[in-house]
Amino acid sequence: MTGEAAARAEDVARAAYGRLLAILAARDGDIQVAEDCLADAFAEALSSWPETGIPSNPSAWLLAVARNRRQDLRRSAAYRLADPLDEVERDGVLPVVPELDPDAIPDRRLALLFVCAHPAIDPSAHTPLMLQTVLGFDAERIARAFVVPPSAMAQRLVRAKRRIRDARIPFVVPERGHMPARLAPVLEAIYGAYAIDFPLVAGTEPRGSLADESHYLATTLADLLPDEPEALGLAALISLSLARRPARLTAREFVPLDAQDCSRWDSELIALGEGYLHRARPLGRIGRFQLEAAIQSVHCARASSGVTDWRALRTLHEALVLIAPTLGARVANAAAVGRVEGATAGLDVLDAITDDAACRFQPAWVTRAHLLAEAGCAAEAVQAYERAISLTTDPAARRYLERRRSGLLGRDTEALERGDQG
Amino acid sequence: MPTTIHPYGKGHPTMRYALLIHYQQPPVPALTDAELNAGMAAFQAYTKALDDAGVLRSAEVLQTVASATSVSVRQGKLRVQDGPFADTKEAFAGIFMLDVPDLDAAIAWAEKCPAAQWGTVEIRPSAVRFVEGAWAAAA
Numbered sequence: 001m002t003g004e005a006a007a008r009a010e011d012v013a014r015a016a017y018g019r020l021l022a023i024l025a026a027r028d029g030d031i032q033v034a035e036d037c038l039a040d041a042f043a044e045a046l047s048s049w050p051e052t053g054i055p056s057n058p059s060a061w062l063l064a065v066a067r068n069r070r071q072d073l074r075r076s077a078a079y080r081l082a083d084p085l086d087e088v089e090r091d092g093v094l095p096v097v098p099e100l101d102p103d104a105i106p107d108r109r110l111a112l113l114f115v116c117a118h119p120a121i122d123p124s125a126h127t128p129l130m131l132q133t134v135l136g137f138d139a140e141r142i143a144r145a146f147v148v149p150p151s152a153m154a155q156r157l158v159r160a161k162r163r164i165r166d167a168r169i170p171f172v173v174p175e176r177g178h179m180p181a182r183l184a185p186v187l188e189a190i191y192g193a194y195a196i197d198f199p200l201v202a203g204t205e206p207r208g209s210l211a212d213e214s215h216y217l218a219t220t221l222a223d224l225l226p227d228e229p230e231a232l233g234l235a236a237l238i239s240l241s242l243a244r245r246p247a248r249l250t251a252r253e254f255v256p257l258d259a260q261d262c263s264r265w266d267s268e269l270i271a272l273g274e275g276y277l278h279r280a281r282p283l284g285r286i287g288r289f290q291l292e293a294a295i296q297s298v299h300c301a302r303a304s305s306g307v308t309d310w311r312a313l314r315t316l317h318e319a320l321v322l323i324a325p326t327l328g329a330r331v332a333n334a335a336a337v338g339r340v341e342g343a344t345a346g347l348d349v350l351d352a353i354t355d356d357a358a359c360r361f362q363p364a365w366v367t368r369a370h371l372l373a374e375a376g377c378a379a380e381a382v383q384a385y386e387r388a389i390s391l392t393t394d395p396a397a398r399r400y401l402e403r404r405r406s407g408l409l410g411r412d413t414e415a416l417e418r419g420d421q422g
Numbered sequence: 423m424p425t426t427i428h429p430y431g432k433g434h435p436t437m438r439y440a441l442l443i444h445y446q447q448p449p450v451p452a453l454t455d456a457e458l459n460a461g462m463a464a465f466q467a468y469t470k471a472l473d474d475a476g477v478l479r480s481a482e483v484l485q486t487v488a489s490a491t492s493v494s495v496r497q498g499k500l501r502v503q504d505g506p507f508a509d510t511k512e513a514f515a516g517i518f519m520l521d522v523p524d525l526d527a528a529i530a531w532a533e534k535c536p537a538a539q540w541g542t543v544e545i546r547p548s549a550v551r552f553v554e555g556a557w558a559a560a561a
Contacts, residue, residue: 140456147536149457149540150456150457150460151451151457359526360530387523391527392530393471393475393530393531393533395471395475
């Protein structure tokens with residue numbers, strides 16, 4: 001029974017943690033107290049459910065216990081000293097076994113996501129706050145994913161939560177006029193969890209990827225904001241690129257997109273992503289995430305059509321550069337131009353990027369190397385590959401680039417190198 | 423580890439760079455065992471990646487500054503001092519010698535060094551080094 005109660009409490013925690021926390025924290029903006037009370041409620045569940053049986057509505061039970069716990073805290077002397085008394089009078093007393101059904105209460109997680117990515121909060125805390133409040137991750141697990149010392153991450157989270165409480169950041173969904181400006185950092189924070197550039201921390205454990213968590217956040221956001229095309233676009237983008245994850249590595253070597261075995265792509269995730277993209281289209285407001293999702297969608301279409309529509313990709317990449325001219329987007333555009341108009345045209349686009357950072361940007365050198373190889377400039381391509389390899393720290397990507405470079409070198413050279421390296 | 427041939431192809435000049443690791447010693451707040459283990463796992467993965475890439479020449483992480491002894495000779499007199507040469511908040515903690523083509527490659531590796539998250543990684547190109555009985559230009 002204890003095992004069953006524990007498993008049930010865990011199930012409830014996974015499914016309902018963010019919903020319950022959002023409801024609790026929305027009342028006074030005190031996330032820390034809400035977390036403590038919810039943790040107490042879960043502890044209480046573990047000790048009492050084995051005896052009393054699992055309640056018919058576990059979420060409602062947890063919410064009631066957490067609320068009672070907060071009442072107790074308010075009445076305690078320490079809390080009274082720190083908090084105005086009238087709060088206590090206003091709150092009233094809740095029954096331990098309530099009719100309150102969290103499923104009947106509006107989902108406050110959307111407001112919670114906007115609080116986590118509020119402009120008054122340090123941007124480096126946005127994603128960690130979402131992981132903690134919506135998914136219930138502890139600071140140590142978040143620290144591991146971001147590869148910072150746990151104490152530093154805990155401090156960052158505590159500061160942000162204090163700021164939300166003290167500055168009275170409201171738990172509200174921004175009104176229409178403010179939506180674009182307020183939505184952008186929410187999308188960035190969720191995308192940031194997906195696109196996190198993992199340092200070399202693999203060690204003995206598998207990579208602490210946050211891809212699944214960011215997918216959960218993105219689909220939650222899209223489901224709560226069905227009229228925001230960029231929220232749908234982000235959910236589509238993460239679904240579609242996650243779908244290709246199983247095919248990205250073979251024999252410990254990185255596999256580029258167009259060489260991936262598409263039978264290994266996840267068709268359910270592709271269908272999910274296509275659904276989001278399909279719903280975004282009629283809303284008629286194109287944006288960066290929809291374009292990136294559309295690019296992914298064209299690539300994923302190879303699974304059914306067997307070919308890649310490079311002309312469509314070229315158009316989409318061009319549009320992306322117009323909307324979001326990041327270095328990455330411009331380099332990807334050069335690659336797409338190279339595919340459609342030939343390697344020389346692609347190199348021209350690449351040469352037109354005069355950004356200082358480009359000369360240290362690994363993807364720019366990888367693209368240059370591929371284009372030079374295709375243009376028949378083997379010697380220059382080898383040099384570009386060498387430069388790309390020197391900027392690559394990921395072992396799987398390095399092995400791939402080294403093999404491409406070796407393919408350009410004469411057989412004699414290769415044999416010589418093998419001999420030398422013994 | 424390949425010993426004499428660098429991995430960038432024949433005749434491609436490389437540079438030797440020292441990544442000098444500095445961080446607060448002892449760490450504040452003190453590390454738990456779990457944090458220490460996570461840090462060691464991160465360093466293990468990092469050093470393995472350097473080694474696999476064939477760019478690592480040597481790596482040492484030193485004991486804390488509390489164990490340092492500083493030696494100088496002034497006017498013929500030996501001075502042995504208990505402690506580090508410079509008493510700073512962030513102290514020298516370890517060294518990675520790399521053999522890479524240029525500063526950008528050294529920066530790419532320094533960025534991934536776990537200690538960059540909690541301390542500072544100073545990159546210094548090597549000037550000369552002692553090899554096969556004589557001092558030689560480092561590259």
